[in-house]
Amino acid sequence: MYTEHFDVIVIGGGPAGLAAGIYLSRSKLSTLVLNSGTVGGQLILTHEIANYPGVESTSGYSLARTMKKQATSFGAKIKTIKGIEEMDLKSDMKRIRISDEQEYTAHAVILAPGGNPRTLGVEGETEFKGRGVSYCATCDGEFFTDKEIVVVGGGNSALEEAVSLSKFASKITLLHQFDHFQAFQHAVEEVKQNEKINIRLEHVIESFYGEESLKGVKIKNLKTGEVEDFATDGAFIFIGYVPNTEFLQGCFPLNDRGEIPVDANMNTEVKGVFAAGDCIAKKYRQVTMAVGEATAAALSAAEYVHNLKQDKKQ
Amino acid sequence: MLDTNLKHIDSADAWQQFISENENTMICCGRMGPMCIPVYAAMEDLEGEYEHVKFADMEFDHPEAHVIRNAPEARGFMGLPFTMYYKNGKVVKATSSIQSEEQIREILDAEFAK
Numbered sequence: 001m002y003t004e005h006f007d008v009i010v011i012g013g014g015p016a017g018l019a020a021g022i023y024l025s026r027s028k029l030s031t032l033v034l035n036s037g038t039v040g041g042q043l044i045l046t047h048e049i050a051n052y053p054g055v056e057s058t059s060g061y062s063l064a065r066t067m068k069k070q071a072t073s074f075g076a077k078i079k080t081i082k083g084i085e086e087m088d089l090k091s092d093m094k095r096i097r098i099s100d101e102q103e104y105t106a107h108a109v110i111l112a113p114g115g116n117p118r119t120l121g122v123e124g125e126t127e128f129k130g131r132g133v134s135y136c137a138t139c140d141g142e143f144f145t146d147k148e149i150v151v152v153g154g155g156n157s158a159l160e161e162a163v164s165l166s167k168f169a170s171k172i173t174l175l176h177q178f179d180h181f182q183a184f185q186h187a188v189e190e191v192k193q194n195e196k197i198n199i200r201l202e203h204v205i206e207s208f209y210g211e212e213s214l215k216g217v218k219i220k221n222l223k224t225g226e227v228e229d230f231a232t233d234g235a236f237i238f239i240g241y242v243p244n245t246e247f248l249q250g251c252f253p254l255n256d257r258g259e260i261p262v263d264a265n266m267n268t269e270v271k272g273v274f275a276a277g278d279c280i281a282k283k284y285r286q287v288t289m290a291v292g293e294a295t296a297a298a299l300s301a302a303e304y305v306h307n308l309k310q311d312k313k314q
Numbered sequence: 315m316l317d318t319n320l321k322h323i324d325s326a327d328a329w330q331q332f333i334s335e336n337e338n339t340m341i342c343c344g345r346m347g348p349m350c351i352p353v354y355a356a357m358e359d360l361e362g363e364y365e366h367v368k369f370a371d372m373e374f375d376h377p378e379a380h381v382i383r384n385a386p387e388a389r390g391f392m393g394l395p396f397t398m399y400y401k402n403g404k405v406v407k408a409t410s411s412i413q414s415e416e417q418i419r420e421i422l423d424a425e426f427a428k
Protein backbone atom coordinates (compact mmCIF):
# COMPACT_ATOMS: atom_id res chain seq x y z
CA MET A 1 0.00 0.00 0.00
CA TYR A 2 1.40 3.40 -0.98
CA THR A 3 0.41 6.20 1.42
CA GLU A 4 0.82 9.87 0.56
CA HIS A 5 0.20 12.67 3.03
CA PHE A 6 -1.31 16.13 2.37
CA ASP A 7 -2.34 18.98 4.65
CA VAL A 8 -5.84 18.97 3.18
CA ILE A 9 -7.74 16.64 0.87
CA VAL A 10 -10.70 17.99 -1.08
CA ILE A 11 -13.25 15.43 -2.30
CA GLY A 12 -14.87 16.69 -5.52
CA GLY A 13 -13.48 18.78 -8.35
CA GLY A 14 -16.47 20.95 -9.27
CA PRO A 15 -16.52 24.73 -8.71
CA ALA A 16 -16.54 24.21 -4.91
CA GLY A 17 -13.64 21.75 -4.92
CA LEU A 18 -11.59 23.83 -7.35
CA ALA A 19 -12.21 27.06 -5.41
CA ALA A 20 -11.11 25.28 -2.22
CA GLY A 21 -8.05 24.02 -4.11
CA ILE A 22 -7.16 27.57 -5.15
CA TYR A 23 -7.48 29.00 -1.63
CA LEU A 24 -5.68 26.13 0.12
CA SER A 25 -2.73 25.95 -2.25
CA ARG A 26 -2.37 29.74 -2.16
CA SER A 27 -2.12 29.40 1.62
CA LYS A 28 0.89 27.12 0.98
CA LEU A 29 -0.92 24.05 2.26
CA SER A 30 -0.23 20.85 0.38
CA THR A 31 -3.57 20.09 -1.26
CA LEU A 32 -5.00 17.11 -3.08
CA VAL A 33 -8.29 17.35 -4.98
CA LEU A 34 -9.80 13.92 -5.62
CA ASN A 35 -12.43 13.93 -8.34
CA SER A 36 -14.49 11.26 -10.00
CA GLY A 37 -16.00 12.13 -13.38
CA THR A 38 -15.02 15.25 -15.27
CA VAL A 39 -13.18 18.07 -13.49
CA GLY A 40 -15.59 21.01 -13.36
CA GLY A 41 -18.58 18.94 -12.23
CA GLN A 42 -22.00 20.30 -13.16
CA LEU A 43 -20.40 23.58 -14.19
CA ILE A 44 -19.31 22.05 -17.50
CA LEU A 45 -22.94 21.21 -18.27
CA THR A 46 -23.87 24.86 -18.52
CA HIS A 47 -23.63 26.25 -22.01
CA GLU A 48 -23.64 29.86 -20.94
CA ILE A 49 -22.89 31.29 -17.52
CA ALA A 50 -24.16 34.84 -17.52
CA ASN A 51 -24.53 35.33 -13.77
CA TYR A 52 -20.96 34.87 -12.54
CA PRO A 53 -19.86 38.36 -11.39
CA GLY A 54 -16.85 39.78 -13.18
CA VAL A 55 -17.21 37.48 -16.17
CA GLU A 56 -19.59 38.95 -18.73
CA SER A 57 -20.62 35.70 -20.34
CA THR A 58 -18.72 32.48 -20.73
CA SER A 59 -19.35 28.77 -21.14
CA GLY A 60 -19.30 26.66 -18.00
CA TYR A 61 -16.75 24.50 -19.78
CA SER A 62 -14.26 27.32 -20.21
CA LEU A 63 -14.87 28.73 -16.69
CA ALA A 64 -14.13 25.24 -15.29
CA ARG A 65 -10.96 25.00 -17.38
CA THR A 66 -9.74 28.35 -15.96
CA MET A 67 -10.57 27.31 -12.38
CA LYS A 68 -8.65 24.05 -12.86
CA LYS A 69 -5.67 25.92 -14.31
CA GLN A 70 -5.69 28.37 -11.39
CA ALA A 71 -5.80 25.58 -8.79
CA THR A 72 -2.93 23.61 -10.35
CA SER A 73 -0.85 26.76 -10.99
CA PHE A 74 -0.89 27.47 -7.24
CA GLY A 75 0.24 23.91 -6.51
CA ALA A 76 -2.94 21.90 -5.88
CA LYS A 77 -2.70 18.35 -7.16
CA ILE A 78 -5.84 17.12 -8.95
CA LYS A 79 -6.35 13.39 -9.25
CA THR A 80 -9.11 11.62 -11.17
CA ILE A 81 -10.36 8.59 -9.27
CA LYS A 82 -12.91 5.86 -9.92
CA GLY A 83 -14.28 6.15 -6.41
CA ILE A 84 -13.42 5.88 -2.74
CA GLU A 85 -13.07 2.35 -1.38
CA GLU A 86 -12.73 3.13 2.31
CA MET A 87 -12.24 6.12 4.54
CA ASP A 88 -11.84 7.23 8.11
CA LEU A 89 -12.83 10.87 8.55
CA LYS A 90 -13.41 10.76 12.29
CA SER A 91 -9.82 10.17 13.51
CA ASP A 92 -7.42 13.12 13.83
CA MET A 93 -5.45 11.77 10.89
CA LYS A 94 -8.01 11.44 8.08
CA ARG A 95 -7.47 8.43 5.81
CA ILE A 96 -8.88 7.86 2.31
CA ARG A 97 -8.21 4.66 0.37
CA ILE A 98 -8.93 4.79 -3.35
CA SER A 99 -7.63 1.32 -4.29
CA ASP A 100 -5.78 -1.68 -2.86
CA GLU A 101 -2.50 0.05 -3.67
CA GLN A 102 -3.14 3.73 -2.90
CA GLU A 103 -4.28 5.65 0.14
CA TYR A 104 -4.01 9.28 1.23
CA THR A 105 -3.86 10.85 4.67
CA ALA A 106 -4.53 14.46 5.68
CA HIS A 107 -5.11 16.67 8.72
CA ALA A 108 -8.34 18.04 7.24
CA VAL A 109 -10.86 17.12 4.55
CA ILE A 110 -13.25 19.30 2.56
CA LEU A 111 -16.27 17.47 1.17
CA ALA A 112 -17.44 18.94 -2.15
CA PRO A 113 -18.98 16.07 -4.14
CA GLY A 114 -21.87 18.17 -5.50
CA GLY A 115 -24.97 16.57 -6.91
CA ASN A 116 -26.68 15.09 -9.93
CA PRO A 117 -30.13 15.07 -11.54
CA ARG A 118 -32.29 12.35 -10.01
CA THR A 119 -33.27 9.39 -12.20
CA LEU A 120 -36.40 7.24 -11.82
CA GLY A 121 -34.40 4.04 -11.40
CA VAL A 122 -37.04 1.85 -13.05
CA GLU A 123 -36.77 -0.94 -15.63
CA GLY A 124 -35.76 0.18 -19.12
CA GLU A 125 -34.70 3.72 -18.14
CA THR A 126 -30.98 3.19 -18.79
CA GLU A 127 -31.62 1.01 -21.84
CA PHE A 128 -33.68 3.71 -23.59
CA LYS A 129 -31.57 6.72 -22.56
CA GLY A 130 -30.90 8.54 -25.84
CA ARG A 131 -33.49 6.35 -27.59
CA GLY A 132 -36.54 8.09 -26.20
CA VAL A 133 -35.63 8.75 -22.57
CA SER A 134 -34.10 12.19 -22.02
CA TYR A 135 -33.15 14.55 -19.20
CA CYS A 136 -32.60 17.68 -21.32
CA ALA A 137 -35.37 19.45 -23.22
CA THR A 138 -33.12 21.98 -24.93
CA CYS A 139 -30.79 19.20 -26.14
CA ASP A 140 -33.26 16.64 -27.40
CA GLY A 141 -36.63 18.42 -27.81
CA GLU A 142 -36.37 18.69 -31.59
CA PHE A 143 -36.10 14.89 -32.01
CA PHE A 144 -39.71 14.77 -30.79
CA THR A 145 -41.21 17.19 -33.29
CA ASP A 146 -44.85 16.20 -33.90
CA LYS A 147 -44.51 13.23 -31.56
CA GLU A 148 -46.36 12.32 -28.40
CA ILE A 149 -44.30 12.37 -25.24
CA VAL A 150 -44.56 12.17 -21.48
CA VAL A 151 -42.89 14.52 -19.02
CA VAL A 152 -42.30 13.31 -15.47
CA GLY A 153 -42.12 15.66 -12.48
CA GLY A 154 -44.05 18.29 -10.59
CA GLY A 155 -41.54 20.99 -9.69
CA ASN A 156 -40.64 24.21 -11.51
CA SER A 157 -38.20 22.62 -13.94
CA ALA A 158 -40.63 19.85 -14.99
CA LEU A 159 -43.40 22.36 -15.65
CA GLU A 160 -41.16 24.87 -17.44
CA GLU A 161 -39.63 22.12 -19.59
CA ALA A 162 -43.10 20.71 -20.42
CA VAL A 163 -44.11 24.13 -21.74
CA SER A 164 -40.88 24.47 -23.73
CA LEU A 165 -41.31 20.95 -25.19
CA SER A 166 -44.82 21.88 -26.36
CA LYS A 167 -43.10 23.86 -29.14
CA PHE A 168 -42.02 20.51 -30.62
CA ALA A 169 -44.27 17.71 -29.44
CA SER A 170 -47.85 17.25 -30.69
CA LYS A 171 -49.09 16.06 -27.29
CA ILE A 172 -47.59 15.97 -23.82
CA THR A 173 -48.78 13.92 -20.87
CA LEU A 174 -47.42 15.37 -17.64
CA LEU A 175 -47.11 12.73 -14.92
CA HIS A 176 -46.61 13.58 -11.26
CA GLN A 177 -46.66 11.28 -8.26
CA PHE A 178 -48.43 13.65 -5.85
CA ASP A 179 -51.93 15.15 -5.97
CA HIS A 180 -50.57 18.69 -6.44
CA PHE A 181 -47.57 20.37 -8.06
CA GLN A 182 -44.59 21.72 -6.09
CA ALA A 183 -43.99 24.52 -8.61
CA PHE A 184 -44.73 28.26 -8.53
CA GLN A 185 -48.39 29.08 -9.19
CA HIS A 186 -47.59 30.96 -12.43
CA ALA A 187 -45.83 27.85 -13.80
CA VAL A 188 -48.83 25.67 -12.87
CA GLU A 189 -51.19 28.13 -14.60
CA GLU A 190 -49.06 28.14 -17.74
CA VAL A 191 -49.16 24.36 -17.92
CA LYS A 192 -52.92 24.25 -17.32
CA GLN A 193 -53.53 26.76 -20.11
CA ASN A 194 -51.38 24.90 -22.63
CA GLU A 195 -53.71 22.90 -24.88
CA LYS A 196 -51.05 20.34 -25.76
CA ILE A 197 -50.43 19.39 -22.13
CA ASN A 198 -52.58 16.79 -20.45
CA ILE A 199 -52.03 16.46 -16.68
CA ARG A 200 -52.16 13.18 -14.75
CA LEU A 201 -51.57 13.59 -11.03
CA GLU A 202 -50.87 10.63 -8.75
CA HIS A 203 -49.38 8.61 -11.60
CA VAL A 204 -45.88 7.10 -11.84
CA ILE A 205 -43.89 5.28 -14.51
CA GLU A 206 -43.18 1.67 -13.58
CA SER A 207 -41.12 0.71 -16.63
CA PHE A 208 -40.05 1.72 -20.14
CA TYR A 209 -40.34 -0.61 -23.13
CA GLY A 210 -39.65 -0.63 -26.85
CA GLU A 211 -37.35 -2.12 -29.45
CA GLU A 212 -34.82 0.04 -31.27
CA SER A 213 -36.34 3.05 -29.54
CA LEU A 214 -38.94 3.75 -26.86
CA LYS A 215 -42.45 2.58 -27.73
CA GLY A 216 -44.25 3.03 -24.44
CA VAL A 217 -44.30 3.16 -20.67
CA LYS A 218 -46.22 1.30 -18.01
CA ILE A 219 -48.02 3.87 -15.91
CA LYS A 220 -49.44 3.17 -12.47
CA ASN A 221 -52.36 5.10 -11.05
CA LEU A 222 -51.40 5.47 -7.39
CA LYS A 223 -55.01 5.98 -6.30
CA THR A 224 -56.50 2.87 -7.91
CA GLY A 225 -53.34 0.74 -8.27
CA GLU A 226 -54.25 0.18 -11.93
CA VAL A 227 -51.33 -0.26 -14.37
CA GLU A 228 -51.77 0.85 -17.96
CA ASP A 229 -49.72 0.41 -21.15
CA PHE A 230 -49.22 3.91 -22.49
CA ALA A 231 -47.81 4.32 -26.00
CA THR A 232 -45.30 7.17 -26.26
CA ASP A 233 -42.34 8.20 -28.38
CA GLY A 234 -40.42 9.94 -25.64
CA ALA A 235 -40.12 10.51 -21.92
CA PHE A 236 -38.46 13.56 -20.36
CA ILE A 237 -37.57 13.23 -16.70
CA PHE A 238 -37.20 16.23 -14.37
CA ILE A 239 -37.60 14.95 -10.84
CA GLY A 240 -35.08 17.02 -8.98
CA TYR A 241 -31.65 16.67 -7.73
CA VAL A 242 -29.76 14.27 -5.49
CA PRO A 243 -26.55 15.06 -3.56
CA ASN A 244 -23.58 12.79 -4.36
CA THR A 245 -23.25 11.61 -0.79
CA GLU A 246 -23.96 7.86 -1.08
CA PHE A 247 -20.30 7.22 -0.26
CA LEU A 248 -20.89 8.96 3.11
CA GLN A 249 -24.11 7.08 3.99
CA GLY A 250 -23.77 5.30 7.31
CA CYS A 251 -20.35 6.70 8.12
CA PHE A 252 -20.93 10.46 8.20
CA PRO A 253 -23.71 12.70 9.57
CA LEU A 254 -26.22 13.53 6.82
CA ASN A 255 -29.76 14.89 6.98
CA ASP A 256 -32.81 12.95 5.73
CA ARG A 257 -32.28 14.30 2.20
CA GLY A 258 -28.69 13.00 2.16
CA GLU A 259 -27.25 16.53 2.44
CA ILE A 260 -24.36 17.49 4.75
CA PRO A 261 -25.34 19.86 7.58
CA VAL A 262 -22.77 22.66 8.12
CA ASP A 263 -22.45 25.80 10.25
CA ALA A 264 -21.74 29.28 8.87
CA ASN A 265 -18.00 28.53 8.61
CA MET A 266 -18.66 25.28 6.75
CA ASN A 267 -17.69 23.07 9.71
CA THR A 268 -19.48 19.74 9.64
CA GLU A 269 -20.33 17.84 12.79
CA VAL A 270 -16.97 16.02 12.50
CA LYS A 271 -13.80 17.79 13.68
CA GLY A 272 -11.44 18.65 10.82
CA VAL A 273 -14.04 17.94 8.13
CA PHE A 274 -15.62 20.83 6.22
CA ALA A 275 -18.13 20.85 3.36
CA ALA A 276 -19.17 23.19 0.55
CA GLY A 277 -21.24 23.42 -2.61
CA ASP A 278 -24.32 21.56 -3.77
CA CYS A 279 -23.83 18.70 -1.27
CA ILE A 280 -24.61 20.82 1.80
CA ALA A 281 -28.04 21.42 3.31
CA LYS A 282 -29.29 24.66 1.70
CA LYS A 283 -32.02 26.09 -0.46
CA TYR A 284 -30.26 27.60 -3.50
CA ARG A 285 -27.68 25.90 -5.70
CA GLN A 286 -25.54 28.19 -7.84
CA VAL A 287 -21.88 28.39 -8.87
CA THR A 288 -21.32 31.64 -6.98
CA MET A 289 -22.62 30.01 -3.80
CA ALA A 290 -20.48 26.90 -4.25
CA VAL A 291 -17.41 29.08 -4.73
CA GLY A 292 -18.25 31.29 -1.73
CA GLU A 293 -18.90 28.35 0.57
CA ALA A 294 -15.69 26.70 -0.60
CA THR A 295 -13.78 29.87 0.27
CA ALA A 296 -15.13 29.71 3.82
CA ALA A 297 -14.43 25.96 4.01
CA ALA A 298 -10.84 26.44 2.78
CA LEU A 299 -10.14 29.30 5.20
CA SER A 300 -11.63 27.29 8.08
CA ALA A 301 -9.57 24.24 7.09
CA ALA A 302 -6.42 26.37 6.79
CA GLU A 303 -6.97 27.77 10.27
CA TYR A 304 -7.64 24.29 11.64
CA VAL A 305 -4.45 22.84 10.13
CA HIS A 306 -2.40 25.87 11.24
CA ASN A 307 -3.63 25.49 14.86
CA LEU A 308 -2.97 21.77 14.77
CA LYS A 309 0.62 22.35 13.62
CA GLN A 310 1.15 25.05 16.27
CA ASP A 311 -0.16 22.73 19.00
CA LYS A 312 2.22 19.99 17.89
CA LYS A 313 5.19 22.40 18.05
CA GLN A 314 4.41 23.40 21.66
CA MET B 315 -16.76 25.19 -34.55
CA LEU B 316 -17.16 23.40 -31.23
CA ASP B 317 -15.34 25.00 -28.29
CA THR B 318 -13.24 21.98 -27.34
CA ASN B 319 -9.56 21.05 -27.44
CA LEU B 320 -10.32 18.03 -29.63
CA LYS B 321 -9.58 17.70 -33.32
CA HIS B 322 -12.56 19.14 -35.22
CA ILE B 323 -13.91 17.33 -38.28
CA ASP B 324 -15.48 19.81 -40.67
CA SER B 325 -16.45 17.86 -43.78
CA ALA B 326 -17.50 14.41 -44.96
CA ASP B 327 -14.14 14.06 -46.72
CA ALA B 328 -12.22 14.88 -43.54
CA TRP B 329 -14.39 12.36 -41.66
CA GLN B 330 -13.63 9.65 -44.27
CA GLN B 331 -9.93 10.40 -44.14
CA PHE B 332 -9.87 10.40 -40.33
CA ILE B 333 -11.60 7.04 -39.90
CA SER B 334 -9.70 5.32 -42.70
CA GLU B 335 -6.22 6.61 -41.87
CA ASN B 336 -6.45 5.69 -38.19
CA GLU B 337 -7.11 2.17 -36.91
CA ASN B 338 -9.12 3.17 -33.82
CA THR B 339 -11.21 6.32 -33.75
CA MET B 340 -13.91 7.90 -31.64
CA ILE B 341 -15.99 10.81 -32.93
CA CYS B 342 -18.50 12.71 -30.83
CA CYS B 343 -21.10 14.51 -32.95
CA GLY B 344 -22.98 17.09 -30.92
CA ARG B 345 -23.49 20.69 -29.85
CA MET B 346 -22.21 22.69 -26.90
CA GLY B 347 -25.04 21.48 -24.66
CA PRO B 348 -25.25 19.82 -21.24
CA MET B 349 -25.45 16.28 -22.61
CA CYS B 350 -22.56 16.72 -25.09
CA ILE B 351 -19.98 18.74 -23.13
CA PRO B 352 -19.26 15.99 -20.55
CA VAL B 353 -18.51 13.59 -23.42
CA TYR B 354 -16.02 16.03 -25.03
CA ALA B 355 -14.46 16.65 -21.60
CA ALA B 356 -14.07 12.91 -20.97
CA MET B 357 -12.49 12.50 -24.42
CA GLU B 358 -10.01 15.29 -23.66
CA ASP B 359 -9.16 13.54 -20.39
CA LEU B 360 -8.71 10.16 -22.06
CA GLU B 361 -6.74 11.40 -25.08
CA GLY B 362 -3.38 11.21 -23.27
CA GLU B 363 -4.09 7.78 -21.83
CA TYR B 364 -5.39 6.06 -24.99
CA GLU B 365 -2.63 6.92 -27.41
CA HIS B 366 -3.70 4.14 -29.80
CA VAL B 367 -7.11 5.82 -30.28
CA LYS B 368 -7.67 9.07 -32.18
CA PHE B 369 -10.38 11.36 -30.83
CA ALA B 370 -12.38 14.03 -32.68
CA ASP B 371 -15.62 15.95 -32.61
CA MET B 372 -18.03 17.13 -35.32
CA GLU B 373 -20.79 19.73 -35.16
CA PHE B 374 -24.20 18.07 -35.23
CA ASP B 375 -25.68 20.91 -37.28
CA HIS B 376 -22.96 20.87 -39.96
CA PRO B 377 -24.66 19.78 -43.21
CA GLU B 378 -21.98 17.14 -43.81
CA ALA B 379 -22.47 15.64 -40.35
CA HIS B 380 -25.12 13.53 -42.09
CA VAL B 381 -22.36 10.92 -42.29
CA ILE B 382 -22.96 10.39 -38.59
CA ARG B 383 -26.53 11.68 -38.16
CA ASN B 384 -27.88 9.32 -40.82
CA ALA B 385 -25.59 6.37 -40.23
CA PRO B 386 -27.52 3.08 -39.96
CA GLU B 387 -25.96 2.53 -36.53
CA ALA B 388 -27.60 5.77 -35.35
CA ARG B 389 -31.11 4.64 -36.27
CA GLY B 390 -33.43 5.19 -33.31
CA PHE B 391 -31.06 7.71 -31.71
CA MET B 392 -33.00 10.57 -30.11
CA GLY B 393 -30.48 12.11 -27.77
CA LEU B 394 -27.40 14.23 -28.30
CA PRO B 395 -24.57 13.58 -28.76
CA PHE B 396 -24.28 10.75 -31.30
CA THR B 397 -20.94 9.10 -30.54
CA MET B 398 -19.35 6.66 -32.97
CA TYR B 399 -16.42 4.31 -32.47
CA TYR B 400 -14.71 3.06 -35.65
CA LYS B 401 -12.14 0.31 -36.22
CA ASN B 402 -10.44 0.42 -39.60
CA GLY B 403 -13.21 2.70 -40.85
CA LYS B 404 -16.09 0.45 -39.70
CA VAL B 405 -18.49 1.32 -36.87
CA VAL B 406 -17.93 -1.03 -33.94
CA LYS B 407 -20.06 0.81 -31.40
CA ALA B 408 -22.43 3.78 -31.34
CA THR B 409 -24.07 5.53 -28.40
CA SER B 410 -26.72 8.20 -28.02
CA SER B 411 -26.91 10.84 -25.24
CA ILE B 412 -24.54 11.54 -22.39
CA GLN B 413 -22.00 8.89 -21.34
CA SER B 414 -19.76 9.05 -18.30
CA GLU B 415 -15.97 8.82 -18.53
CA GLU B 416 -16.30 5.36 -16.95
CA GLN B 417 -18.75 4.18 -19.64
CA ILE B 418 -16.52 5.55 -22.42
CA ARG B 419 -13.50 3.87 -20.89
CA GLU B 420 -15.37 0.54 -20.86
CA ILE B 421 -16.16 0.86 -24.57
CA LEU B 422 -12.60 1.86 -25.47
CA ASP B 423 -11.20 -1.10 -23.50
CA ALA B 424 -13.66 -3.53 -25.07
CA GLU B 425 -13.43 -2.35 -28.68
CA PHE B 426 -9.85 -1.14 -28.92
CA ALA B 427 -7.99 -3.54 -26.62
CA LYS B 428 -4.23 -3.17 -27.10
Ligand SMILES: Cc1cc2nc3c(=O)[nH]c(=O)nc-3n(C[C@H](O)[C@H](O)[C@H](O)COP(=O)(O)OP(=O)(O)OC[C@H]3O[C@@H](n4cnc5c(N)ncnc54)[C@H](O)[C@@H]3O)c2cc1C
Binds near residue numbers: 048112115247277
Ligand atom coordinates in the same frame (compact mmCIF):
# COMPACT_ATOMS: atom_id res chain seq x y z
C1 LIG C 1 -27.80 22.12 -16.59
C2 LIG C 1 -27.33 23.00 -15.43
C3 LIG C 1 -27.26 24.37 -15.60
C4 LIG C 1 -26.82 25.20 -14.54
N1 LIG C 1 -26.73 26.55 -14.77
C5 LIG C 1 -26.23 27.36 -13.81
C6 LIG C 1 -26.03 28.76 -14.04
O1 LIG C 1 -26.32 29.26 -15.13
N2 LIG C 1 -25.51 29.51 -13.04
C7 LIG C 1 -25.17 28.98 -11.82
O2 LIG C 1 -24.66 29.70 -10.97
N3 LIG C 1 -25.35 27.64 -11.56
C8 LIG C 1 -25.86 26.82 -12.52
N4 LIG C 1 -26.04 25.48 -12.27
C9 LIG C 1 -25.72 24.96 -10.90
C10 LIG C 1 -24.20 24.79 -10.70
O3 LIG C 1 -23.65 24.08 -11.79
C11 LIG C 1 -23.93 24.06 -9.38
O4 LIG C 1 -24.52 24.78 -8.32
C12 LIG C 1 -22.42 23.93 -9.11
O5 LIG C 1 -21.78 23.26 -10.17
C13 LIG C 1 -22.17 23.18 -7.81
O6 LIG C 1 -20.80 23.04 -7.63
P1 LIG C 1 -20.18 21.85 -6.71
O7 LIG C 1 -18.72 21.96 -6.85
O8 LIG C 1 -20.78 21.92 -5.36
O9 LIG C 1 -20.71 20.48 -7.32
P2 LIG C 1 -20.57 19.81 -8.76
O10 LIG C 1 -20.52 20.84 -9.81
O11 LIG C 1 -21.65 18.79 -8.79
O12 LIG C 1 -19.14 19.08 -8.71
C14 LIG C 1 -18.88 17.99 -7.86
C15 LIG C 1 -17.74 17.15 -8.41
O13 LIG C 1 -17.40 16.13 -7.44
C16 LIG C 1 -17.33 14.86 -8.08
N5 LIG C 1 -17.64 13.80 -7.13
C17 LIG C 1 -18.85 13.33 -6.74
N6 LIG C 1 -18.69 12.34 -5.84
C18 LIG C 1 -17.36 12.17 -5.66
C19 LIG C 1 -16.58 11.28 -4.87
N7 LIG C 1 -17.14 10.36 -4.08
N8 LIG C 1 -15.23 11.37 -4.95
C20 LIG C 1 -14.66 12.29 -5.74
N9 LIG C 1 -15.35 13.16 -6.52
C21 LIG C 1 -16.68 13.10 -6.48
C22 LIG C 1 -18.34 14.98 -9.21
O14 LIG C 1 -18.11 14.02 -10.23
C23 LIG C 1 -18.08 16.43 -9.69
O15 LIG C 1 -16.98 16.45 -10.57
C24 LIG C 1 -26.47 24.64 -13.28
C25 LIG C 1 -26.56 23.23 -13.12
C26 LIG C 1 -26.98 22.41 -14.16
C27 LIG C 1 -27.05 20.92 -13.96
